[in-house]
Amino acid sequence: xxxxxxxxxxxxxxxxxxxxxxxxxxxxxxxxxxxxxxxxxxxxxxxxxxxxxxxxxxxxxxxxxxxxxxxxxxxxxxxxxxxxxxxxxxxxxxxxxxxxxxxxxxxxxxxxxxxxxxxxxxxxxxxxxxxxxxxxxxxxxxxxxxxxxxxxxxxxxxxxxxxxxxxxxxxxxxxxxxxxxxxxxxxxxxxxxxxxxxxxxxxxxxxxxxxxxxxxxxxxxxxxxxxxxxxxxxxxxxxxxxxxxxxxxxxxxxxxxxxxxxxxxxxxxxxxxxxxxxxxxxxxxxxxxxxxxxxxxxxxxxxxxxxxxxxxxxxxxxxxxxxxx
Numbered sequence: 001x002x003x004x005x006x007x008x009x010x011x012x013x014x015x016x017x018x019x020x021x022x023x024x025x026x027x028x029x030x031x032x033x034x035x036x037x038x039x040x041x042x043x044x045x046x047x048x049x050x051x052x053x054x055x056x057x058x059x060x061x062x063x064x065x066x067x068x069x070x071x072x073x074x075x076x077x078x079x080x081x082x083x084x085x086x087x088x089x090x091x092x093x094x095x096x097x098x099x100x101x102x103x104x105x106x107x108x109x110x111x112x113x114x115x116x117x118x119x120x121x122x123x124x125x126x127x128x129x130x131x132x133x134x135x136x137x138x139x140x141x142x143x144x145x146x147x148x149x150x151x152x153x154x155x156x157x158x159x160x161x162x163x164x165x166x167x168x169x170x171x172x173x174x175x176x177x178x179x180x181x182x183x184x185x186x187x188x189x190x191x192x193x194x195x196x197x198x199x200x201x202x203x204x205x206x207x208x209x210x211x212x213x214x215x216x217x218x219x220x221x222x223x224x225x226x227x228x229x230x231x232x233x234x235x236x237x238x239x240x241x242x243x244x245x246x247x248x249x250x251x252x253x254x255x256x257x258x259x260x261x262x263x264x265x266x267x268x269x270x271x272x273x274x275x276x277x278x279x280x281x282x283x284x285x286x287x288x289x290x291x292x293x294x295x296x297x298x299x300x301x302x303x304x305x306x307x308x309x310x311x312x313x314x315x316x317x318x319x320x321x322x323x324x325x
Contacts, residue, residue, distance in 0.1 A: 069200075069217060073216065073217065076213070076216045077216045077217060077218045077219075080216055080218070080229070080325065081218060081225070081228075081229060083232065084228045084229045084231070084232030084233075084236075084325075085225075085228050087232050087236050088228045088231060088232065119141060120134075120137075120138045120141070120264070120279040120281050120291070120292075120293065121134070121137050121138065121141070121148070121169035121170060121173060121281065122134070122281055122282075122283055122291040123170075123173065123281050123282055123283050123291070124164065124166060124170055124173075124174075124283065125283045125284075126158055126159060126160070126164060127158065127159055127164075127177075127193065127283075128159075128282065128283060128285055129159065129189075129193045129194050129195075129196055130173065130177055130189065130193070130197075130281075131196070131197070131261050131262040131263070131281065131282055132177075132188055132189070132196065132197025132199075132202045132262050133173045133174075133176045133177035133187075133188060133189065133197065134173060134262070134281030134282065135202075135242045135262040135263055135264040135279070135281060136173075136176055136188070136202060136205060136206055136242070137169065137172060137173040137176065137281070138240070138264035138266075138279045138281055139206065139239075139240040139241075139242065139264050140172075140176075140206070140209055140210070141169075142239065142240050142266075143209070143210050143239075144209075147172065148168075148169050148172045149168055149169055149172075150168065151167075151168060151169070151171040151172035151175065152171060153165055153166065153167045153171055154166055154171045154174050154175055154179065156174045156175075156177075156178045156179065157178065159192070159193045159194070175187075176188060176205060176209070177189045180205060180208070180209070182201060182204055182205045182208055183200075183201050183204050185201070188201045188202050188205045196260075197262070199217055199244065199322065199324060200217060202242070202262070202324065203215045203216065203217055203324050206324070214237075214239060215241075215324050215325065216324070216325060217322065217324055218322070218323055218324070218325055219320065219321055219322055220305070220321050220323060221321070222302075223298060223299065223302035223306075226301075226302055226305060226321070226323060227268065227276075227298055229241075229323060229325050230265055230268055230276065230323070230325070231268060231270070232325075233265075233325045234265070234266065234267060234268060235268070240264050240265060240266045241264075241265045241323060241324060241325040242262055242263070242264055242265065242323065242324040242325075243262070243263050243264075243265050243278060243301070243304070243305055243322075243323050244260060244261070244262055244305065244308050244320075244322040244323070244324075245260070245261055245262075245263055245278075245301070245304035245305055245308060246258055246259070246260060246261070246303075246304050246305075246307040246308045246309075247259040247260075247261045247287075247289070247304075248304075248307070249296075249300055249301075249303040249304035249307065250263070250278075250280065250289075250294070250296075250304055251280070251292075251294045251296060252280075252288055252289050252290045252292070253287055253288055253289045254287050254288035254289075257287060258307075259287070260308045260309075261280075261282065263278040263279060263280050263281075264278060264279040264281070265277070265278050265323070266278065266279060267295075268298070269295075274297060274298045274299075275295045275296065275297055275298060276295070276296060276297070276298050276301040277293070277294065277295045278293075278294055278296075278301070279292075279293050279294075280292060280294060302321075305321045305322065305323065306319060306320075306321040307319060308320050308321065308322065
């Protein structure tokens with residue numbers, strides 16, 4: 001497991017967390033969609049994470065709009081959003097999640113160390129498309145760090161078609177990625193792995209391992225709505241969530257890539273700093289990215305979330321904004 005890197009990013013706010021072993025957060029997003037090269041658009045309806053096999057490649061999606069969710073799924077998301085907005089509007093109910101503590105309403109000092117952020121497990125260097133399992137692993141560290149950190153060694157088929165063996169946290173990630181039975185399949189990853197992770201499968205995988213129905217797919221219409229849900233998940237419920245974000249607005253990624261990418265959201269600050277914290281588990285590649293723990297402005301996070309997009313069957317690009325909360 002890696003502690004957050006101390007390297008300063010080229011832009012934005014980055015800070016270090018050193019926290020107890022039971023930690024970190026996450027969450028994924030969307031209705032069915034698959035990622036692909038811009039020149040090879042998928043024909044199935046699915047939403048997935050990054051594909052890093054081509055420099056400057058554009059990640060693309062088929063239509064993942066809320067209309068593709070079942071009526072029950074849409075109602076669950078609406079109910080959770082309404083609950084978040086009610087909580088946010090209530091006087092004295094908004095907690096401040098800072099880099100090293102949670103300050104409850106009316107208190108002047110930390111109530112307890114933050115245990116929804118501070119550690120993450122980087123994806124294997126040879127699996128550059130496991131951002132969905134990577135974000136989910138970061139999130140599940142919060143729910144059951146012992147299960148993640150002490151997973152038995154596992155051997156799975158790798159992206160090149162060979163076999164790779166992983167241990168401890170990466171072993172749990174590999175199990176979640178390609179072995180765990182979920183939605184009638186083995187693992188949350190599409191095959192080939194360059195097709196990423198469907199958001200609804202990622203959501204279902206998180207609910208399966210946590211033994212809950214906590215995680216839902218939600219499409220926030222604006223920044224305030226996004227932050228209301230982020231604050232409710234983290235500040236009220238104490239659980240991490242997942243963003244589907246455009247790497248062009250994330251730290252350390254080369255500019256102009258526009259890769260749709262899952263990151264775990266684990267913190268925020270509603271003081272004058274107005275920041276959002278996330279863990280990026282993607283292994284270092286020629287795309288410039290460095291796995292780590294980052295704080296950026298809430299405006300910048302909204303730009304990252306709201307400029308992810310899908311491509312319809314006519315090749316038309318449509319902007320989306322998605323969080324799994």
